[in-house]
Amino acid sequence: MPYEAPPELAGLSLAEVAELVGSRKLPPIASWDPPADGDSKMRIAANGEWFHDGGRITRPAMVRAFASLLRREGDGSYWLVTPHYKQSVEVEDAAFIAVDLRAADGALTFRLNIDELVIAGTENPLRAEGTPESPAIYLAVRNGCEARLDRSTWLQLAEHGLSENGLAEGGSLVVSSMGTEFELAPA
Structure with a gap:
């Protein structure tokens, strides 16, 4: 079943999200x-x-x-x-939690547990930690702080990656946002 972003996030264009972030x-x-x-x-x-x-x-x-x-x-x-x-x-782990995702207009927009929006890209990269069986995905937020994607947001991201790109060579999952690619498998 495809994920649908909540109405308050789904109804925003990328320009509107960028304006809110800015x-x-x-x-x-x-x-x-x-x-x-x-x-x-x-x-x-x-x-x-x-x-x-x-x-x-x-x-x-x-x-x-x-x-x-x-x-x-x-x-x-x-x-x-x-x-x-x-x-x-x-x-204990990360300063924030990414609790929602919207993929639109070539961008991945995450909503944090503090009701803040962050667009993944070169300034806010995604990184994978953990093991391939139990990955942990983190999003750079600001001032060295990161947000860990909660389970449902990680599943939304994986579903998006599979529907957009499929698996890359070697079986890794890759997503892109704002022209930057991010591998979702821990090294």
Whole structure:
């Protein structure tokens, strides 16, 4: 049974999606280098839920606000960053979860668990980890952070790849978005 994107995503053209992505104003945390640091007592679980001091953060707007300040450093550590202070955040797997997919107009648009849209391409590549029997697909989001595709989104992506391209030589599955190809089998 072919996957159908939800109405709020299916009704958008690629230009409209790109406009929504571009209009999201995020703080310039990549340029901030605060002198002080500490521990936020925050954790992002593998299923994308956010916790503070052991309690789950249940307000989506608060999670989105924290997510806009999240940065991953080259050593793999995660930080909430402001101009004057940064606090460490424990991340079990990926900072975000990709919960939906729309394939149209030569682009793969993913909706994240924080209600943000990301278009896969050279700036937001897909990468495969795990094993061929149990792959994990990640999408680069911003500031070193990634989203892991949840099971249904991974299946949507695989179905799209098979219907568009079939299997490549050697039996690997390849998808393309914005002119960039991504292999979905772990190396």
